[in-house]
Amino acid sequence: MTERTVWTILILAMIAMAFSRTMFDPSQSAGREYVKQVDGEWVKADLIDRNAGIAEVSYDRTAGLWIAAVFTLCIFSFMYRDNPFYKVAESTVVGVSAAYYMVVGFWSTLVPNLFAKLMPGVIQQWAMPGLSPEIEPTGIYYIVPLILGIMLLMRLVPSMSWISLWPLAFIIGTTAGLRMIAYLEADFLSQIENSFVPLIVFTETGIDYWQSFQNTFMIVSILSCLVYFFFSIEHKGAVAGVSKFGIWILMMTFGAMFGMTVMGRIALLAIRLEFLFREWMNIRPY
Amino acid sequence: MKQIIINKLANLDRRWVFLSMLLAVAIPILLGLEFPETPTQQAINVFDEVERLKEGDRVLLALDYDPSSEGELSPMATSFVLHCAKKKVKMYFLTLYPGGPPMIQQAIQRVILTDFPNLVYGEDYVDLGYKPGYEGVVKVIITNLRELYTTDARGTNIDQIPMCQGVESIQDMDLLIAVSAGYPGCKEWVQYAKTPFPDKINLVAGVTGVQAPYLYPYVPKQLIGLLGAIKGAAEYETLVVGKYIEGEPKAVYQEGRRRMGPQLVAHLLMVFLIIAGNTLYFLQSSHKKS
Numbered sequence A: 001m002t003e004r005t006v007w008t009i010l011i012l013a014m015i016a017m018a019f020s021r022t023m024f025d026p027s028q029s030a031g032r033e034y035v036k037q038v039d040g041e042w043v044k045a046d047l048i049d050r051n052a053g054i055a056e057v058s059y060d061r062t063a064g065l066w067i068a069a070v071f072t073l074c075i076f077s078f079m080y081r082d083n084p085f086y087k088v089a090e091s092t093v094v095g096v097s098a099a100y101y102m103v104v105g106f107w108s109t110l111v112p113n114l115f116a117k118l119m120p121g122v123i124q125q126w127a128m129p130g131l132s133p134e135i136e137p138t139g140i141y142y143i144v145p146l147i148l149g150i151m152l153l154m155r156l157v158p159s160m161s162w163i164s165l166w167p168l169a170f171i172i173g174t175t176a177g178l179r180m181i182a183y184l185e186a187d188f189l190s191q192i193e194n195s196f197v198p199l200i201v202f203t204e205t206g207i208d209y210w211q212s213f214q215n216t217f218m219i220v221s222i223l224s225c226l227v228y229f230f231f232s233i234e235h236k237g238a239v240a241g242v243s244k245f246g247i248w249i250l251m252m253t254f255g256a257m258f259g260m261t262v263m264g265r266i267a268l269l270a271i272r273l274e275f276l277f278r279e280w281m282n283i284r285p286y
Numbered sequence B: 001m002k003q004i005i006i007n008k009l010a011n012l013d014r015r016w017v018f019l020s021m022l023l024a025v026a027i028p029i030l031l032g033l034e035f036p037e038t039p040t041q042q043a044i045n046v047f048d049e050v051e052r053l054k055e056g057d058r059v060l061l062a063l064d065y066d067p068s069s070e071g072e073l074s075p076m077a078t079s080f081v082l083h084c085a086k087k088k089v090k091m092y093f094l095t096l097y098p099g100g101p102p103m104i105q106q107a108i109q110r111v112i113l114t115d116f117p118n119l120v121y122g123e124d125y126v127d128l129g130y131k132p133g134y135e136g137v138v139k140v141i142i143t144n145l146r147e148l149y150t151t152d153a154r155g156t157n158i159d160q161i162p163m164c165q166g167v168e169s170i171q172d173m174d175l176l177i178a179v180s181a182g183y184p185g186c187k188e189w190v191q192y193a194k195t196p197f198p199d200k201i202n203l204v205a206g207v208t209g210v211q212a213p214y215l216y217p218y219v220p221k222q223l224i225g226l227l228g229a230i231k232g233a234a235e236y237e238t239l240v241v242g243k244y245i246e247g248e249p250k251a252v253y254q255e256g257r258r259r260m261g262p263q264l265v266a267h268l269l270m271v272f273l274i275i276a277g278n279t280l281y282f283l284q285s286s287h288k289k290s
Helices: A003-024 A047-052 A059-079 A084-118 A120-126 A139-156 A158-194 A209-228 A238-280 B002-010 B014-031 B041-051 B067-087 B101-115 B135-141 B186-194 B212-218 B229-244 B251-258 B260-289
Strands: A034-038 A041-044 B058-064 B090-095 B125-130 B175-180 B203-207 B225-228
Touching: A003 A059, A034 A047, A041 B101, A059 A084, A059 A238, A059 B014, A084 A120, A084 A139, A084 B125, A139 A158, A158 B135, A158 B186, A158 B212, A209 A238, A238 B014, A238 B067, A238 B212, A238 B229, A238 B260, B002 B260, B014 B260, B041 B067, B041 B175, B041 B203, B041 B225, B041 B229, B058 B067, B058 B101, B067 B090, B067 B101, B067 B175, B067 B203, B067 B229, B067 B251, B090 B101, B101 B125, B135 B186, B175 B186, B186 B203, B186 B212, B203 B212, B203 B229, B212 B225, B225 B229, B229 B251, B229 B260, B251 B260
Parallel strands: B058 B090, B058 B175, B090 B125, B175 B203, B203 B225
Antiparallel strands: A034 A041
């Protein structure tokens, strides 16, 4: 029996289990999505709504539930090894995401930010009824981004691809300028300012030892980390000691970052398993 | 014999580790393991800042995340919306993520449409939707909201929305809540909203575990409070549910705490694996030397 066969059997077994839960679940909740109407909108219904008789099965949402569950299993199958199920799921995600971003880009960027500025009357009738039909005094200036956008598309024509460098240079220049100011203000200057803290914190009742320790430790850590990155002098003697302490602080920081990342990844796994157990199979221990 | 065991463990197929992690997360979910949460100062700061708001105050909820980080951030978003709805403040939703609009709709549907049907769209809450431009959006709307937002997500003219009248810019908000997954997100709100207008903008945030270590340096001067990862979500959820919900809360208001059960078991497994891996490494090294 090949590994592919084993894996196929495992996935089919999982789907069969979900089917059996769907067929024989006493509450008729597994593998189905129920909806109710609230203010003209269809929202998800719970057991109370069903008991009250105001909920009904939504066939399109039920199909979505099954597709989501099967694709989750397909992605999980990569933990065993690369396989066709995983490839199908991966390609679908890439394709759907690309299409979604293209549609969002068109409706949220081109239509309201460009076409609506250049020809508001047409766009109001066609797509945005809430838009004022009168062209703004600055509307004509939007010809410039239109031309830059067309120049950017010249990238698709190999013989004229050099034209796309001009709008690209504009994008890089403005972004760099915008970010430089923000980083200088928010990260460089403000962070220096935030580091000016009293080493000994006095309160009405005396010295706050814990806060004083925290502040002192923070200042020592900052300085020792800076010494570690100070390469103009040789790290010998006292400098080497401080630099080594700086490395320890950096290592602890990386450890904390790793721990937080692990927490995030486990949460992602937990939500998928919750989805499979609770939403799909209706296994709810609480 | 000892050497054989060491070699066998050193060459253990990584898929056994995957399987053990899968079980470490799946079993607590199936058993419904939950542990009590003690809120830390960060969660208390966030809670107090929302609690400070008065009825009718304006709150901007920037839900800058998409389905890939929904597991961590949707419990935070749910708790924020619940807290704001209970405080009877006006909620302005927007997102800087292209995949964010469904997240806004989900938060509205889970909390407002389900448990607060008396709240009126356009009077109590509004969905301003997604705007492209990353930090450029923040940079513009901090001084002029209408420069970019001429309509809401439904296409209604912003001047015809009652709760948008009188709002010239984000500086008119009483509180900014950023629930963010990365770029653009909380960092950009700090850089382009809070830092240039430190006296006019109050900012709290809930972020993913990956992002949190980079944002802690902003606390407390540039960020009043920060909820980091699912742990922060669970703590804040405990505070909100503890104060505003009597009896057993609905499952949707327990997501953060529910996901801390698998976290604990999975973290214990991680600690065990790290210790086991290092022990194995030292045993192999010492055996080679001998």
